[in-house]
Amino acid sequence: KYKRPYFLPPTRSCDWMKKDYIEKAPIWCSVDLRDGNQALIEPMSLAEKLEFFKMLVDIGFKEIEVGFPAASETEYNFMRALIEKNMIPDDVTVQVLTQAREHIIRKTFEAVEGTKNAIIHLYNSTSVAQREQVFKKGKEEIKKIAVDGALLLKTLANQTEGNFSFEYSPESFPGTEVEYGLEVCNAVLDVWEPVSENKVIINIPATVENAMPHIFASQIEYIHKNIKYRDAVSLCIHPHNDRGCGVAAAELGVLAGADRVEGTLFGNGERTGNVDIITLAMNLFSYGIDSELDFSNMPVISSTYEKLTGMHVSQRQPYAGELVFTAFSGSHQDAIAKGMHWHEEKRSKHWSVPYLPIDPKDVGRTYDSDVIRINSQSGKGGISYILKQNYGFILPDRMKEEVGYTVKDVSDKEHKELSPEWVYQIFENKYIYN
Numbered sequence: 461k462y463k464r465p466y467f468l469p470p471t472r473s474c475d476w477m478k479k480d481y482i483e484k485a486p487i488w489c490s491v492d493l494r495d496g497n498q499a500l501i502e503p504m505s506l507a508e509k510l511e512f513f514k515m516l517v518d519i520g521f522k523e524i525e526v527g528f529p530a531a532s533e534t535e536y537n538f539m540r541a542l543i544e545k546n547m548i549p550d551d552v553t554v555q556v557l558t559q560a561r562e563h564i565i566r567k568t569f570e571a572v573e574g575t576k577n578a579i580i581h582l583y584n585s586t587s588v589a590q591r592e593q594v595f596k597k598g599k600e601e602i603k604k605i606a607v608d609g610a611l612l613l614k615t616l617a618n619q620t621e622g623n624f625s626f627e628y629s630p631e632s633f634p635g636t637e638v639e640y641g642l643e644v645c646n647a648v649l650d651v652w653e654p655v656s657e658n659k660v661i662i663n664i665p666a667t668v669e670n671a672m673p674h675i676f677a678s679q680i681e682y683i684h685k686n687i688k689y690r691d692a693v694s695l696c697i698h699p700h701n702d703r704g705c706g707v708a709a710a711e712l713g714v715l716a717g718a719d720r721v722e723g724t725l726f727g728n729g730e731r732t733g734n735v736d737i738i739t740l741a742m743n744l745f746s747y748g749i750d751s752e753l754d755f756s757n758m759p760v761i762s763s764t765y766e767k768l769t770g771m772h773v774s775q776r777q778p779y780a781g782e783l784v785f786t787a788f789s790g791s792h793q794d795a796i797a798k799g800m801h802w803h804e805e806k807r808s809k810h811w812s813v814p815y816l817p818i819d820p821k822d823v824g825r826t827y828d829s830d831v832i833r834i835n836s837q838s839g840k841g842g843i844s845y846i847l848k849q850n851y852g853f854i855l856p857d858r859m860k861e862e863v864g865y866t867v868k869d870v871s872d873k874e875h876k877e878l879s880p881e882w883v884y885q886i887f888e889n890k891y892i893y894n
């Protein structure tokens with residue numbers, strides 16, 4: 461009952477396996493304002509979308525899917541507001557989603573009239589399940605929907621004021637025979653006839669992530685090697701996270717030949733979400749690759765995201781959660797304190813402090829309040845560190861153990877974390893006033 465089918469490419473090479481690193485950041489496209497927004501309990505208002513858009517621009521996104529203008533009045537008005545209030549910086553391209561249906565495509569072009577640079581993102585569903593259960597159409601008919609949509613995009617782009625490029629997605633690709641998915645993409649490309657100076661985007665979505673990341677990578681490699689007009693195609697991936705492997709799938713997808721990644725901040729999006737672009741970008745950063753996105757003020761990005769979406773950033777969210785740089789346990793605290801000291805002394809260029817994946821300062825976090833925190837699991841090293849950093853007390857080595865036990869005993873009995881003030885109070889009561 462639960463064995464979900466997936467499709468392997470007819471010929472399977474795994475060249476992606478031979479690569480150890482992603483050498484260059486892919487082109488990023490944020491789909492926060494579309495895939496992310498459509499999955500919220502209460503989608504964002506126009507004003508909220510504008511604020512989110514500005515944040516995405518500040519982070520450095522150059523391609524932003526801003527909505528599905530034919531889906532609602534707010535979506536339509538948002539696109540118009542961006543254009544009429546001249547809110548789109550010259551170096552940013554907005555993207556809008558449309559189903560491959562005539563009236564929806566026409567409405568979409570009305571919404572984007574006058575945009576400086578816009579990508580019109582066309583999709584239709586190609587999977588066996590959707591063909592049989594939803595559309596009750598055969599392969600040729602489904603391909604024709606895509607081709608007709610592609611033709612209409614080409615016609616309307618010539619008749620509408622603005623500079624337009626195109627994207628096509630075979631939606632529900634994971635349930636689509638890979639060869640057939642490729643055939644539909646190639647048929648769309650034959651309509652658009654892209655040239656390398658004017659690329660189009662072919663987007664392979666893992667609409668529902670139903671296979672392990674290496675399967676996805678093999679599918680992407682097959683498309684990469686067999687798609688027509690390859691020099692004129694930006695090959696994009698759009699992983700979702702149903703198996704919890706969105707980041708892994710995206711990384712392997714890029715190794716397998718993808719040039720572009722669509723995702724969201726903190727992995728917001730349908731069901732378990734889209735791939736988290738922050739994790740992807742910071743993973744690159746941790747290997748010394750410039751992601752071209754700026755997450756140096758993560759606490760502000762995180763709180764703005766929470767305010768605008770009503771979602772919560774988990775305490776364990778990679779690179780962003782409250783606890784992701786924190787060590788409570790004694791041995792970790794001790795190793796971190798020693799590692800930090802070693803790094804300062806050696807002026808090391810490479811970050812290798814134990815237990816800290818990156819320097820917390822790089823995402824706007826501080827050592828004092830974020831790294832060493834005290835509870836019953838803590839050790840003498842962490843407690844001495846707090847007294848030194850916050851109160852200037854340098855404990856003699858002989859005292860450290862006793863003070864350590866005194867302080868952590870309180871945490872154990874009270875069953876609570878101790879703030880630096882509380883740590884100091886315990887120390888003061890026992891060693892200064894006694």
Ligand code: KIV
Pocket residue numbers: 495557583629631632663665666667668698700
């Ligand atoms: O996940 C998906 O398939 C999508 C498409 C519309 C690209 O969001």
Ligand code: ZN
Pocket residue numbers: 495665667698700730734
């Ligand atoms: Zn999606």
